[in-house]
Amino acid sequence: MARKKSGSGKKGQSKSATIKVVPTQGSSTESSFTIPKGGATVGDALKAAGVSAERKNLSIGGKSVGADAPINAGDTLQVEERPQGS
Amino acid sequence: MQPTLNFSQQDDVFDPNAAQPVTVIGAGSVGSQLVSMLAKIGCREIAVWDGDDVESHNIPMSAFRLSDLGKPKVEALRALVEEQSGVRIEAIPRMYAGENLTGTVVACVDSMEARKLLWDRVRDNPNVDVFVDTRIAEEFVAVYAVAPCDRESAEAYGKLLYPSSLAVRPTCGRHGIVYVTAVAASAAVACLTNAWSGRKKDRHFKMLVGSLERLS
Numbered sequence: 001m002a003r004k005k006s007g008s009g010k011k012g013q014s015k016s017a018t019i020k021v022v023p024t025q026g027s028s029t030e031s032s033f034t035i036p037k038g039g040a041t042v043g044d045a046l047k048a049a050g051v052s053a054e055r056k057n058l059s060i061g062g063k064s065v066g067a068d069a070p071i072n073a074g075d076t077l078q079v080e081e082r083p084q085g086s
Numbered sequence: 087m088q089p090t091l092n093f094s095q096q097d098d099v100f101d102p103n104a105a106q107p108v109t110v111i112g113a114g115s116v117g118s119q120l121v122s123m124l125a126k127i128g129c130r131e132i133a134v135w136d137g138d139d140v141e142s143h144n145i146p147m148s149a150f151r152l153s154d155l156g157k158p159k160v161e162a163l164r165a166l167v168e169e170q171s172g173v174r175i176e177a178i179p180r181m182y183a184g185e186n187l188t189g190t191v192v193a194c195v196d197s198m199e200a201r202k203l204l205w206d207r208v209r210d211n212p213n214v215d216v217f218v219d220t221r222i223a224e225e226f227v228a229v230y231a232v233a234p235c236d237r238e239s240a241e242a243y244g245k246l247l248y249p250s251s252l253a254v255r256p257t258c259g260r261h262g263i264v265y266v267t268a269v270a271a272s273a274a275v276a277c278l279t280n281a282w283s284g285r286k287k288d289r290h291f292k293m294l295v296g297s298l299e300r301l302s
Contacts, residue, residue, distance in 0.1 A: 024224035024254060027297045055254050057246065062290075062302055064245040078302070080292075083223035084201075084253040085261055086116045086194045086270070 017071050019049045022080040035073050043067035045077055055082050091171055093128060100279045102128020106215065107189035108278070109133045111182045111204060113159040115147035115262060116220045117194030119271035121163055122149045125173035127279065131189075132167075133176040136160050147267050188213040190281070192274055194220050198250040205247060208234045216281040219243070220270045222262045223254050225296035227270045231277035233287040242288075266295045 015035050022028045033045040042065055046053055057080045058065050071077055093102050105128040110117050113136035124132055140154045140162050154162035160177035168174050182195075184203055191214055193204050201219060208217045214234050221228045232243045256262075273291040281287040292301040 022226070022292075022294065022301060024226040024256070025260075025294075025296060026225075027294065027299060028301070055252055057248075064242070080228075080301075081223060081226065082248055082253040083221040083226055083228055084198050084250055085196050085222045085256065086112055086114055086220050086267075 015073050017045060017073060017075040017077060019045055019051065020076055020078045021049075021051055022078060024081045024083065030076075033071070033077075035071065040071050041067065042069045042071050042077055045071050046079070051079055053079070056080060057082055088172055091126065091128070096127070100127055100283065104279075104282045105129040106278075106282055107131035107133075108192060109135070109187055109189060110192045110194060111135050111200070112194035112196070113163050114138075114144065114194060114196065115264070115267040116222065116270045116274070117192075118149035118159070118163055118166075119268055120192060120194060120220070120274055121175060122167055122170060123271055123275045124278075125167045125171035125175070127275065130173055131176075132173065133178060134160050134163060135178045135180065135182040137179060137181040147262055147264050187211065190214070190216045190218075190278060192218045192220070192278075194274075198248060198253055202247050205243070209240055209244075210235055216278065216287050217243075218274045218277050219246075220274050222266055222270050223256050224260050224262060225266050225294055227266055227273065227291070227293050227295055229270055229273040229277060229291040231274075231281065231287060231289040236288060239288040269293060269295050 017033045018030050019033055020028055020030045031049050059078045060075050110121055113134050136159045138159050140150050140157050140159055158179045160179050164175050164177040187207050193201055208214050211234055217232045217234050219230045233239045277289050
């Protein structure tokens with residue numbers, strides 16, 4: 001799956017969602033996930049992108065979601081490391 | 087006569103008379119800078135909890151000076167802030183253990199368990215107007231401002247209280263750096279000035295500081 005720098009993607013394509021991975025250093029990366037006809041979950045999208053959900057916050061549209069939540073065309077799934085320092 | 091801060095270049099940005107009493111839990115890299123900033127925007131009632139001493143590795147990421155090495159963090163911070171601004175903070179040289187909280191509360195702690203303990207005392211507490219939580223890892227900053235008695239705000243924040251075992255653990259040399267901790271402190275203070283000025287209390291800020299990437 002091709003990866004590109006954040007901000008360069010075409011958003012809102014009819015049958016795909018975007019997976020945005022936010023590291024703790026560097027820049028975020030985005031990849032596209034094609035939604036199958038029967039629908040897909042966040043877990044399906046992460047698996048297809050080869051992204052682990054371990055120690056990560058998952059959100060769509062700023063709202064926390066779990067791996068079993070549905071992902072729809074046009075969604076951006078944000079995957080962030082979970083910080084705890086201060 | 088002791089000189090006092092002259093706010094004439096900033097009091098139309100934030101009215102120092104609008105500042106409220108603040109309790110800051112944790113005087114580490116973010117907390118020390120945040121307390122210094124709070125005093126410089128006009129806060130005069132600042133209580134700070136921390137039971138640790140200043141260690142050499144604390145100094146580059148914080149407001150502390152080399153001359154503070156070995157001193158209790160809250161005592162060093164009291165001296166530093168008084169010298170900078172004339173504000174005498176209330177220094178509480180022990181770890182917060184669930185005591186009652188009032189006013190505005192800011193979490194500058196380094197474990198999720200400490201955040202959970204704080205949240206248990208803050209949630210639905212009508213005496214706490216705003217709760218702000220600061221989190222960093224390497225160059226990533228997250229700051230969450232929550233209205234503790236607002237159900238939607240509180241529920242959204244509650245989902246971010248994962249256990250420490252499920253959070254990222256930066257290795258030595260990757261905890262953070264001063265420009266990251268300064269952004270976290272600045273964002274937290276901005277959350278407070280917003281809330282105290284009657285604007286929205288519930289605000290979230292996330293940034294990859296190194297690449298200057300603001301996150302939604």
